[in-house]
Amino acid sequence: MTSRHTNTSIESKNSVLVSTLIEIFGQNMNLARIKFFGLFISALCKVQTVCFEKLAVSFETQASSDSSLRRIQRFMADYVLDTNLIARLVFSLLPHKPPYRLSLDRTNWKFGRKDINILALAIVYQGVAFPVLFTMMPKAGNSSTTERIKLMQRYIDLFGLQTIDCLLADRAFVGKHWIDYLNINGIRYHIRIRENFWVTIPKNGHRVRASWLFGHLKNNQTDCYNGIVEIKGQLCYLSGSKVKNKKR
Secondary structure, eight states: OOOOOOOOSSHHHHHHHHHHHHHHHHSSOOHHHHHHHHHHHHHHHOOOOOOOOHHHTTOOSSSHHHHHHHHHHHHHHHOOHHHHHHHHHHHHSSOOOOOEEEEEEEEEEEETTTTEEEEEEEEEEEEEEEEEEEEOOOSSSOOOOHHHHHHHHHHHHHHOOOGGEEEOTTTTOHHHHHHHHHHHOOOOEEEEEOTEEEEETTTTTEEEEEEGGGGTTTTTTTEOSOOOOTTTEEEEOOOEEOOOOOOO
């Protein structure tokens, strides 16, 4: 008699990955390319680098590393990968079910004289953000309302409003039309604002700095303002905290 056991070999894991890729990419990518993509992902996980030569050596295949390297180079040079399909793949592999907390953020750096500016939408899980969609912005600086709405609408078209628990964003992501879009679609949001933002109290029309509503707080205290306020023409609720600045 032989005992039964679960096959945890690399080949078995790669077969499971390929099956998932076929389910997601089957109508948009041929089988040979799907198998290559599975090998590529497995190699990335194994060597944890994007160096083509090291990835080629780590391909679990009988082909030579030189042959694998040429496959990688051809794929990168010639194939245009649909990022919506990648989003569906990441979504299908997430370790928990929706609704999800989404995070909107931007990263910007220079490659020589060229600005690399990326607006990304991620799903947050246990303190880790898994990017699902992104857009390259042909400029430096903040995103526009139109760019934010287009990215959010792509997510909604792919996965539906019902998969969104709330949206988290930093203080760069404010604006009347942007917040109006979130309100119209019923998307809950938690967006930071600067302490010097002007806030209008609807019940009496008074305008005050946002920080003035939380001047009573002591260090490390948090509070929610008891009432609705207006910021940049949109009604919302405010919470605040007081933290001591730490010198680096």
